Amino acid sequence: METIIENELVRELANKHGRTRESLIPILQDLVVQYRFLSKKDMVDVARELDISAADVFGTATFYTFLDTEVRGKYIIRICKTISCAMKGKNEILSTIEDILKIKLGETSSDRKFSLLEANCIGWCHKAPAMLINDTPYTELTPEKVTEILREYIKIQ
Amino acid sequence: MVSLSINGMLVKVPQGTTILDAAKKLNFRIPTLCQHDDLCVAGNCRVCVVEQLGGRSLLAACATPVSSGMQILTNSLKVRAARKHVIELLLSEHNADCTKCYKNGNCELQDLSNEFSVGDHLLLDLTETKEYTIDRFSPSIIKDDSKCIRCQRCVRTCEQLQGVNALTVAYKGEHQKISTFEELSMAEVICTNCGQCINRCPTGALVERTYLDEVWDAILDPEKHVVVQTAPAVRVGLGEELGFEPGERVTGKMVAALKRLGFDSVLDTDFSADLTIMEEGTELLTRLKRALVDKDPSVALPMTTSCSPGWIKFIEHTFPEYLPNVSTCKSPQQMFGALAKTYFAQVRKLDPKNIVSVSIMPCTAKKYEANRPEMRSSGYKDVDYVLTTRELAKMIKQAGVEFRKLKEDKYDSIMGKSTGAGVIFGATGGVMEAALRTAYEIITGREVPFEGLNITPVRGMEGVRLASIKIEECKEEWSFLNGVELKCAVAHGLVNARELMNRVKSGDLIVHFIEVMACPGGCLGGGGQPIPTNEKIRKKRTEAIYAEDMSMELRKSHENPEVIGIYKEFLGEPLSHKSHELLHTHYTERVRY
Numbered sequence: 001m002e003t004i005i006e007n008e009l010v011r012e013l014a015n016k017h018g019r020t021r022e023s024l025i026p027i028l029q030d031l032v033v034q035y036r037f038l039s040k041k042d043m044v045d046v047a048r049e050l051d052i053s054a055a056d057v058f059g060t061a062t063f064y065t066f067l068d069t070e071v072r073g074k075y076i077i078r079i080c081k082t083i084s085c086a087m088k089g090k091n092e093i094l095s096t097i098e099d100i101l102k103i104k105l106g107e108t109s110s111d112r113k114f115s116l117l118e119a120n121c122i123g124w125c126h127k128a129p130a131m132l133i134n135d136t137p138y139t140e141l142t143p144e145k146v147t148e149i150l151r152e153y154i155k156i157q
Numbered sequence: 158m159v160s161l162s163i164n165g166m167l168v169k170v171p172q173g174t175t176i177l178d179a180a181k182k183l184n185f186r187i188p189t190l191c192q193h194d195d196l197c198v199a200g201n202c203r204v205c206v207v208e209q210l211g212g213r214s215l216l217a218a219c220a221t222p223v224s225s226g227m228q229i230l231t232n233s234l235k236v237r238a239a240r241k242h243v244i245e246l247l248l249s250e251h252n253a254d255c256t257k258c259y260k261n262g263n264c265e266l267q268d269l270s271n272e273f274s275v276g277d278h279l280l281l282d283l284t285e286t287k288e289y290t291i292d293r294f295s296p297s298i299i300k301d302d303s304k305c306i307r308c309q310r311c312v313r314t315c316e317q318l319q320g321v322n323a324l325t326v327a328y329k330g331e332h333q334k335i336s337t338f339e340e341l342s343m344a345e346v347i348c349t350n351c352g353q354c355i356n357r358c359p360t361g362a363l364v365e366r367t368y369l370d371e372v373w374d375a376i377l378d379p380e381k382h383v384v385v386q387t388a389p390a391v392r393v394g395l396g397e398e399l400g401f402e403p404g405e406r407v408t409g410k411m412v413a414a415l416k417r418l419g420f421d422s423v424l425d426t427d428f429s430a431d432l433t434i435m436e437e438g439t440e441l442l443t444r445l446k447r448a449l450v451d452k453d454p455s456v457a458l459p460m461t462t463s464c465s466p467g468w469i470k471f472i473e474h475t476f477p478e479y480l481p482n483v484s485t486c487k488s489p490q491q492m493f494g495a496l497a498k499t500y501f502a503q504v505r506k507l508d509p510k511n512i513v514s515v516s517i518m519p520c521t522a523k524k525y526e527a528n529r530p531e532m533r534s535s536g537y538k539d540v541d542y543v544l545t546t547r548e549l550a551k552m553i554k555q556a557g558v559e560f561r562k563l564k565e566d567k568y569d570s571i572m573g574k575s576t577g578a579g580v581i582f583g584a585t586g587g588v589m590e591a592a593l594r595t596a597y598e599i600i601t602g603r604e605v606p607f608e609g610l611n612i613t614p615v616r617g618m619e620g621v622r623l624a625s626i627k628i629e630e631c632k633e634e635w636s637f638l639n640g641v642e643l644k645c646a647v648a649h650g651l652v653n654a655r656e657l658m659n660r661v662k663s664g665d666l667i668v669h670f671i672e673v674m675a676c677p678g679g680c681l682g683g684g685g686q687p688i689p690t691n692e693k694i695r696k697k698r699t700e701a702i703y704a705e706d707m708s709m710e711l712r713k714s715h716e717n718p719e720v721i722g723i724y725k726e727f728l729g730e731p732l733s734h735k736s737h738e739l740l741h742t743h744y745t746e747r748v749r750y
Contacts, residue, residue, distance in 0.1 A: 040339055043338070043339075044338075044750050047750040048749070048750045052322070053321070053322030053323065053325075053338070053347065053750065054338040054339075054346075054347075054750045055322055055323055055324060055325040055336070055337055055338040055346070055347075056322050056325055057338075058325060058327060058336070058337075058338045058339055059325030059326050059327050059336070062327040062328045062329075062336075063326075063327075063328065063329050
């Protein structure tokens, strides 16, 4: 028989959220909280736990921007790319971050500390430009302000 | 009943009828792409939009139920403009290199483009900006994303008819695509190669992998003796591709056509279907004896059939713990292949290395089956190339054979003779019925107690069917079966097979013998059969299969003189050492998720 290495976290999350089809998204969200992205193995393990096809899990995961299926850094920076932020200088903020972290949009730093992504509107249009670092919003950004914020994150070991 | 008007004509239809079906009643055809009679409503392609007088926006006719007093226009200026626009949008992302496409001439998108004459004002061609991939790794199915219009018929087929879910809708918006898990090749995932997705794809995004060129090469090579076998269901489907109505039996014409194409021996899979019954029937009785008389706890019951390669791949992935329950008999195609290069070669005094063995199947999973590494028991690849019913039709057209005018011809011998029991392998329940006709007679010495040998309880279109047959007054050697009620279950379509196996697994259903065919309706609804295939067409083909059975001189496998002959001259008896070597196989556990 196929040897299955137990995935304790997936089992725990299935116990917590249930094993019906509706439990899929909460389980995937919690996995992302834990690992920042959904690995191939975790997706297969969720499929097994819920007895649905792995393709089904993959289809759901790839539909949602915040359910990443690629390796991401510990800190995921998401710059709002929508119109208000774009008009208030989002491009300048983006290039400042690229310069400081030495990664381009869509990339993850080699130490897997930072990933730099764009996001659709995050609801801070009145304080544009805005970005998220993991779940924390930062608003009314300027190149100086973003440099200061990143410096703090870089310090964290 | 609801009354409404369509294009100014009044119609009354039952509540819940869609605008699409109501229009059909008045002989108005509304174009569709994502809609398919076998599948649930999707309403995503929007090509079926119609105008409702006084309505704000256009309605999707396939997804909108009628309401009283509705005034529908199916061909207004607004509708025509919208439809044309939908088609243009689809084409802007579609590799429309139609002349080079495998589906050229049999493509619903091409037909619509033709109908709406979109030619001269196309939108921007976006295909260059897309990173489309073509998956050619499967021996059965080619998946070409550049032809995909994301109608999701394939996804719904894989889920609703087959319960496999190998395909999903991945990503979103402009990046949306039909994908397997992690965009792996179809060859690497839980796909059963059944080809039901191919049968429903409106474009060339999913097609069978063709071996036409290889077969022509073999035919035109004077060194080679090309043997062809034809599956039961091909003779009731092929006509549809060549100008006949569904349900027309074209057996004799097909044989004549195959001879004209240049095949050296035109033989019949129905012969090896009869042989399968001898082996599988004996295997079932042996298992029952070991369970009931020897009280051997290691006997795996219920025993399931093994003719359908889609079912085999499905159970290998999904219920591997039940692999010991699967009959070890090879499918008729593979039994035939193993014998073509041994028995047939011997009798016809041919060098097996010069034999090319071709099979015509209603099936795409057969292509995969022929390529399994274990299918080489003759010392060569037992079946070299598998063609679908559709590919055979194409060969006939390519060779300029005027099919309709052909006189009926007869199969060659040996391995060309068959009985009605072999024919009904093509319909769901057929293998069960054929096995019962023979097994009952072996045990009791009498014919099955059904009028005209027609075991109607195992026939029909119900997803899972149960039947039982009481065994009484057995012959002496089978007396242990006296009074036993042989319980049988039949499932077709893998979604039903899964349900059946779950019931067996839970202990809720106790049976002795299970027949599963991967495709709805059995092989006659196979993934390699003519497009379109739907419930109505499957029923027509089913009637044809049973009519063919009734027309046969012999209707029980064990009475097939060539089957009797092969046991006498070559195999010995069912389950003999030689049978085991050539006609039986083993299975491989595969990942479930």
